[in-house]
Amino acid sequence: MLSKNIEKALNSQIKIEAESSQIYLAMACWAEVKGLEGVAGFMYKQSQEERDHMLKLVKYVNERGGHAQVSALSAPNVTFKSFKEMFEELYKHEIFVSESINELVHISLQEKDYSTHNFLQWYVAEQIEEEAMARTILDKINLIGDDKGGLYLFDRDILNLTVSTAATTTPE
Ligand SMILES: [Fe+2]
Ligand SMILES: [Fe+2]
Numbered sequence: 001m002l003s004k005n006i007e008k009a010l011n012s013q014i015k016i017e018a019e020s021s022q023i024y025l026a027m028a029c030w031a032e033v034k035g036l037e038g039v040a041g042f043m044y045k046q047s048q049e050e051r052d053h054m055l056k057l058v059k060y061v062n063e064r065g066g067h068a069q070v071s072a073l074s075a076p077n078v079t080f081k082s083f084k085e086m087f088e089e090l091y092k093h094e095i096f097v098s099e100s101i102n103e104l105v106h107i108s109l110q111e112k113d114y115s116t117h118n119f120l121q122w123y124v125a126e127q128i129e130e131e132a133m134a135r136t137i138l139d140k141i142n143l144i145g146d147d148k149g150g151l152y153l154f155d156r157d158i159l160n161l162t163v164s165t166a167a168t169t170t171p172e
Contacts, residue, residue, distance in 0.1 A: 006116055007066040009107050010057055015071050016100055017054035021047045023076040023093060027086055030079060038155035039083065045159075046090075053126070060119055083151070084141050091134035098127040133163045 002010070028043035058068040080086040101123045108117040137158070144150035 002061065002064045002066040002116070003111050003113065006107065006111055006113050007061060009104050010061050010066070010116070011069045011071075013100060013104055014054055014057045014061070014068055015073065016097060017050050017057060018071075019073050019076070020093065020097060021050035021054065022073055024050060024090070026076040026078045027080070027090065030086065031083075036083070036151075036155045038158045042158045042161075053123070056122075060116075064115070084138075087134065087137050087141055091131070091138055094127065094130045094134050098131060101127055129163065133161070136161065136163050 024043045024047035028040045028047060031037075031043055032040035061068040077089065080089070101120065105117060105120050105124065108114075108120060140154060144154055
């Protein structure tokens with residue numbers, strides 16, 4: 001059984017994951033109308049993954065005797081000055097999500113809720129990967145600069161981008 005405190009904290013993470021999904025969906029749309037199909041495909045995939053993160057939390061809260069809340073979401077940015085700015089926003093957002101997960105882990109320990117603490121380890125590992133991926137992409141964008149040919153190749157290759165981190169080798 002979840003404590004009210006933990007239930008509330010998990011519900012606010014549900015909202016954050018839902019908002020993440022909307023943020024990346026808006027990025028996918030912007031990239032798609034700009035003609036960058038690879039970047040759009042990458043963002044659609046990210047958006048879907050964030051929805052999966054949300055659902056995993058929803059199921060957990062309901063299974064443990066809580067009630068997962070489906071709430072109103074804040075509207076995401078729908079336009080960006082540049083691809084660089086868009087990916088910088090993605091990186092900043094992932095750091096914000098990592099901080100929120102860390103806070104949740106902290107609360108689970110304070111409440112001595114070791115099941116939730118164990119459940120959250122998947123998110124801790126996931127955030128290491130997402131931050132590493134965002135940093136790798138930003139490094140590539142900085143290398144490309146204003147080069148149109150570079151952007152073309154980046155758009156073609158982004159869907160195949162893989163980043164291996166220490167978390168990747170952790171068994172699920
Ligand atoms: Fe997430
Ligand atoms: Fe994420």
